Structures are given as C-alpha cells and as structure tokens.
Amino acid sequence: MTHASVIAPVLCVVGARPNYMKMAPVLRAFDEHVPPVPWVLVHTGQHYDHAMNERLFSGLRLPTPQYNLEVGSGTHAVQTAEIMKRFEPLVDDIKPSCVLVVGDVNSTLACALVAVKKHVAVVHVEAGLRSGDRAMPEEINRILTDRISDRLYTTERSALDNLVAEGVDASWVSFAGNVMIDSLLSSKPLAVPPARTLGEHGIDATLIADGRYAVVTLHRPSNVDDPEQLRRLTAMLADAAKRLPLLFPIHPRTRANIERFGFGALLENPKIALLPPLGYLEMLGLMSNATVMITDSGGIQEETTALSVPCLTLRENTERPITAEQGTNTVVGSDQALFVRCLDDILATGGKRGCVPEYWDGAAAPRIVADLYDWLQSRLPADA
Numbered sequence: 001m002t003h004a005s006v007i008a009p010v011l012c013v014v015g016a017r018p019n020y021m022k023m024a025p026v027l028r029a030f031d032e033h034v035p036p037v038p039w040v041l042v043h044t045g046q047h048y049d050h051a052m053n054e055r056l057f058s059g060l061r062l063p064t065p066q067y068n069l070e071v072g073s074g075t076h077a078v079q080t081a082e083i084m085k086r087f088e089p090l091v092d093d094i095k096p097s098c099v100l101v102v103g104d105v106n107s108t109l110a111c112a113l114v115a116v117k118k119h120v121a122v123v124h125v126e127a128g129l130r131s132g133d134r135a136m137p138e139e140i141n142r143i144l145t146d147r148i149s150d151r152l153y154t155t156e157r158s159a160l161d162n163l164v165a166e167g168v169d170a171s172w173v174s175f176a177g178n179v180m181i182d183s184l185l186s187s188k189p190l191a192v193p194p195a196r197t198l199g200e201h202g203i204d205a206t207l208i209a210d211g212r213y214a215v216v217t218l219h220r221p222s223n224v225d226d227p228e229q230l231r232r233l234t235a236m237l238a239d240a241a242k243r244l245p246l247l248f249p250i251h252p253r254t255r256a257n258i259e260r261f262g263f264g265a266l267l268e269n270p271k272i273a274l275l276p277p278l279g280y281l282e283m284l285g286l287m288s289n290a291t292v293m294i295t296d297s298g299g300i301q302e303e304t305t306a307l308s309v310p311c312l313t314l315r316e317n318t319e320r321p322i323t324a325e326q327g328t329n330t331v332v333g334s335d336q337a338l339f340v341r342c343l344d345d346i347l348a349t350g351g352k353r354g355c356v357p358e359y360w361d362g363a364a365a366p367r368i369v370a371d372l373y374d375w376l377q378s379r380l381p382a383d384a
C-alpha cells in the first residue's frame with residue numbers, strides 16, 4: 001500500500017510582529033525540503049503600521065503574504081471574531097493539508113479555532129510555554145491553541161510537561177528547538193550597526209560613544225495600560241538613565257499611553273533616546289551590542305539568551321523559564337531595588353553569563369519541516 005504523493009499546501013498564518021521571525025525560517029525550510037512542501041502565507045492584518053509590519057518583512061526576508069485579511073485593531077473579542085470570519089472562507093478555498101500557527105497572539109488562536117472546527121489539522125510552533133498567569137492574553141491563547149492542535153513543536157523540554165499536565169498526548173509533541181533563534185543566527189551578519197540606526201532616526205550617536213547602553217522595550221498591557229504601573233516603570237527607567245544611556249523603541253500602545261497619562265516629562269532626558277518601532281535588522285544590531293536589555297517582551301528574553309546579552313525582565317513571571325535558568329535573563333518584576341541591584345551588578349561584572357539552550361542552534365525549522373512532512377504523508381489517504 002502506498003500513499004498518494006501530493007500534499008496540499010500548508011496554510012501558514014502571521015498576524016503580529018513576533019510571528020514574522022518565527023515564520024520566516026519555517027517557509028525557507030519548506031522550500032528547501034526535498035521534495036519541497038507547498039505553502040500559502042496569510043497575514044491577518046493584526047499589525048498594520050509600516051514600522052510594525054513592512055519593515056520587518058523586508059528585514060527578515062519573509063515573502064509577501066498571498067493574502068492579507070486586514071483586520072486591524074479592536075478589542076480582543078472583535079479582533080478575534082473578525083480574524084475568524086475572514087479566515088474561514090480562505091480555508092474553504094485553499095483546502096490546506098493543515099493550518100500552521102506560531103506563537104501566542106490573537107491571530108494564532110483565531111485561526112487555529114477556525115481550522116479545528118472545519119476538521120483541518122492544526123500545527124502549533126512554539127507550543128507548551130506557560131507563565132501560569134491567566135491575566136495575560138497570550139497565556140489564554142497558548143493554552144487554547146495547544147489544546148486544539150494536532151501536532152505541537154516545542155522550544156524547550158519543560159514545555160512537554162506543561163502540555164501533558166493539560167491532557168495533550170505526548171506522542172503529538174516534538175521537541176524541535178527555537179525557530180526564532182534560526183532567524184537570529186541567519187540574520188546576525190546583516191544586523192545594522194547601532195550608530196547608523198541612531199543617525200537614521202536623528203539621534204546623535206555620541207550618546208553611545210563609550211560603548212555602553214541599554215535597550216528598552218515595553219508593551220505588555222499589564223505594564224502600560226495601568227497608569228500607576230506605567231508611572232512606576234517610567235520612574236525606574238529614569239533611574240536607570242543615571243547609570244547608562246537608554247535607547248527606547250516605543251510600541252504604539254505604549255507611546256499612546258505615555259501621552260494619555262501625561263508621563264512624557266519623565267522620559268525627557270538627554271540620556272534617553274526615544275525611537276519608533278524598529279526594523280528587525282536594526283533591533284538586532286542594537287541588541288547584539290547592548291550592555292543590557294530591559295524588556296517585558298517574551299521573544300527578547302530568548303534572543304538575549306542566544307546572544308549572551310544580559311536581560312532584565314520587567315514582569316512578575318516568564319513563560320520561558322529556560323532563559324532565567326540557563327540563559328542571561330533575570331525576572332525582576334517592578335521591584336525597583338532589585339532592578340537597580342541587578343543593573344549595578346551588570347555594569348560592574350557583566351552580569352549572568354548563561355549558556356545557549358539545547359536546540360537553539362539555527363536548525364529548528366528544518367527539524368520541524370522534516371517531522372511535519374512525514375506526519376502529513378502518514379495522513380494522506382492510502383492508494384488502493
């Protein structure tokens with residue numbers, strides 16, 4: 001008995017900035033697989049600003065999506081519902097072999113939910129990460145997406161325990177490594193030097209002339225939507241700026257709230273350079289050369305571990321524990337005293353050295369594609 005040899009396209013979904021660096025290496029691995037695996041890329045339009053979108057696509061060499069659902073912003077319910085409504089007819093038209101989603105944004109869950117209800121297999125890349133914090137929208141997206149996925153690829157071994165504890169069959173899970181690190185390693189030689197990035201955004205590069213600086217990113221709703229929390233964090237940043245210059249590419253949500261709550265003056269400081277959201281290669285250049293990253297991003301905790309750059313995470317928890325256990329990450333929450341102590345330690349000693357976790361080696365996407373190809377083959381109807 002043989003299997004029919006033609007696999008229908010894998011319908012791949014991106015929606016928001018952190019999806020792009022995860023999807024780019026997967027699509028390249030589909031093309032490089034022998035035989036190539038057909039794919040179709042759809043962008044839901046969750047992120048639409050030029051800075052959040054096209055510049056990232058070009059920096060990552062991510063192909064232009066064949067479809068853009070242009071959903072834009074909205075409440076979680078509106079955004080999720082709108083993605084579902086617009087994604088469903090596409091699944092009907094394309095009749096994919098499976099829907100492949102990455103990460104934990106609203107687009108991830110919305111498209112997984114459409115697929116499972118239509119009996120189309122769901123494949124989740126970056127499965128099993130858990131912060132234990134259900135107030136985080138991403139945590140809900142992770143739990144639900146994993147629960148309805150048919151094939152799950154993990155970035156660290158602890159993710160399998162999380163999945164099994166929630167009732168996922170261990171045989172559906174494969175430890176493949178971290179696709180975001182595939183992007184990082186392949187793009188590192190192309191990273192834009194920090195002085196050039198500053199120049200392009202009208203900032204005098206003498207700010208970082210002594211080679212020491214921190215890069216800051218903040219956008220979690222729990223940090224930037226609550227005025228008291230945002231005030232606390234901006235005050236912590238002003239304190240950090242007494243020790244070293246800060247480069248702060250601001251997410252649109254954060255910029256809007258800083259203006260709305262009237263905290264702009266706290267950041268009016270010659271040692272703090274405010275930048276728009278940056279392209280991937282610009283951000284990579286800033287991160288690779290940074291003395292320390294100060295962030296609430298999930299992805300940056302991983303990227304700094306891979307780059308051996310110290311990272312202070314302004315959150316109470318992390319869904320990526322390996323970055324703190326093995327890597328360069330320290331979860332400091334909004335504890336100002338701890339933050340300052342860690343910062344001083346980094347400035348005095350270089351901070352945590354860390355090591356690069358297993359399978360964060362630049363070859364996660366080919367491992368996923370090899371496994372997925374075999375799995376899709378095994379699901380093809382057998383020839384008589």
Ligand code: UD1
Pocket residue numbers: 016017018046047048049050052073074104105106107137138219251252253
């Ligand atoms: C989303 C993801 C988050 C991810 C982040 C990366 C969810 C639940 N959250 O959060 O996990 O870390 O992307 O950036 O999916 N906006 C713009 N232009 C844009 C996009 C957004 O101005 O291109 C503004 C809008 O005012 C919007 C707000 O930012 O309401 C939030 O955008 P949204 O996509 O809802 O969530 P993020 O905070 O970006």
